Amino acid sequence: MRTALLVIDMLNRYEHEDAGSLAESVAGVVPNIRRLVDAAATQDALVVYVNDNHDDWAAGRDELIRWALDGEQPELVEPIAPASDVPLLLKARHSAFYATQLEYLLRSRAVERIVLTGQVTEQCILYSTLDAHIRHFDVAVPRDAVAHIHPELGDAALTMMERNMAATVRDTDDLIEFLT
Amino acid sequence: MRTALLVIDMLNRYEHEDAGSLAESVAGVVPNIRRLVDAAATQDALVVYVNDNHDDWAAGRDELIRWALDGEQPELVEPIAPASDVPLLLKARHSAFYATQLEYLLRSRAVERIVLTGQVTEQCILYSTLDAHIRHFDVAVPRDAVAHIHPELGDAALTMMERNMAATVRDTDDLIEFLT
């Protein structure tokens, strides 16, 4: 069963409202996302970045990466900036599946299992988990590789993923094996 | 601004796992849904039922209504069974918008605002609120006209709708005015 590792909305300038509490949580998850990306590279796992384009439809991937690196917290971006051979899809709004090429890309690569990482746990990660589950993908979420703004809502979101979306919620250490 | 009242998954036999705690919550919301349906009828609000078809694709609306009325809790179905002139859409899975005619129907009727009622707060109501918000509909949720299985997750879901999906969460009394 082919697995894809998704990295959601990690290209961020951390300038918006709520950026403070988010950045604090992100600092803890960046190393785990890095480890997952490295592990995926040594397996047959597909890595796909999906990122909001802050409504700039003329920006290509290079501009988007530079935009994030020029923000308030480049140290949260640089370690996980996508390599040039890694797919990066632009999304308009919330879920990684809404109005994007993601489902098409995953199916064309025979992916059946998704590991979801990035931000924000109680927002895009929750929504993308739902949209993956509704499409019958198996989903796993490394709880220490997703970042929240609001801790209690983040916890509730993880509980919803596990109870109602059949997601496997574990630590990164456990899910690295899952990628193989 | 045209408003639609959605009634989600209220055609249910209450035979599944978790039916007990759900039915208890449903008993409290049925009268409020009834009041909202009646209020919508006196306004220009569109009423649309959207319901799981328990994977029976040959069942029409009449069979689906009868199936629910023949279940364990007909007293939770009968007061809000849809009248014959009310649209009823079948959904396969979770969100009222996923793989249904709902968005098309709402746009063809120039609906811009949605009042969401039914079950389950922390599942289909949450998912449908997200899918409405992502499509730029305004959403209102009467907190005493949506039923939960798990009280804490239901509360967390309502908080997510309010904070992250720009939903107006109020009592039925307040939202009846909203329909006009």
Next chain:
Amino acid sequence: MRTALLVIDMLNRYEHEDAGSLAESVAGVVPNIRRLVDAAATQDALVVYVNDNHDDWAAGRDELIRWALDGEQPELVEPIAPASDVPLLLKARHSAFYATQLEYLLRSRAVERIVLTGQVTEQCILYSTLDAHIRHFDVAVPRDAVAHIHPELGDAALTMMERNMAATVRDTDDLIEFLT
């Protein structure tokens, strides 16, 4: 490889503009659709009717069938009216895949191959063939089981399906084997 037989828009009152030339073509295809439906029943092929609901969202399948039988040409409807255990999906507009449950239903039944019948060759049949092909279903079209309004556009549509949508265009006799 599981096959589905689709019957598109055959529930019709033949009262609209162009109904004359359409009905003439339909008369020739009804017996072939009937033979394909019967053949599907003896195989493991799924049969699915998909039909416009003439914008009446409160009509269930029974009303829709009766509406067609009460039209100008009941003899074109009666022989292929769907049996009560056959799925019937309502569509809003043109393609059988647009804003319907069809793709979900086909995938949930592991369908990979579609035989497309019904009307109108150069409209909904063409559009549904495209939407099936774009989703990587294999498509076959029995040229004597699809009805046109405009003969030359019908022929051009069949050529487009064959050349540009990788469809297998054959006579019903040949495609009955295809269902097995």
Next chain:
Amino acid sequence: MRTALLVIDMLNRYEHEDAGSLAESVAGVVPNIRRLVDAAATQDALVVYVNDNHDDWAAGRDELIRWALDGEQPELVEPIAPASDVPLLLKARHSAFYATQLEYLLRSRAVERIVLTGQVTEQCILYSTLDAHIRHFDVAVPRDAVAHIHPELGDAALTMMERNMAATVRDTDDLIEFLT
């Protein structure tokens, strides 16, 4: 009523099968597309390029433009290569609307009317016209700004757009006014 000018699949290397007859037709339409892009810039019309990415999901817009310019017919690409401030969306397969951000982008900019240019008349242009019409956009197609592979199918496609998809099919000269 806001108008968008779409330029479909003009980033091409002209190396595939059928490239010969296509390139010949393209040579005639490039100047008209250029005129339409220039006219759009002086009006309030949105210009959006939508292009196949030949299944290379790691390629950004810069790579895609360079890939086309390095092909067999750079003279067919260079005059209409998108400026850096023009939106460019990647599509996987056929229609500009399928699995892309296009509908979202158009609606977010309040676009109601689309002028469709590019290639191939009897393929992506036909499919995109259908998908625009099904979503209730008004569509206009400048017949001398769309390129075909097969002349008769191209003509049949234009007739289908006009008869069955309510498209306005005119010369570029007439449609430049349409943009204003």
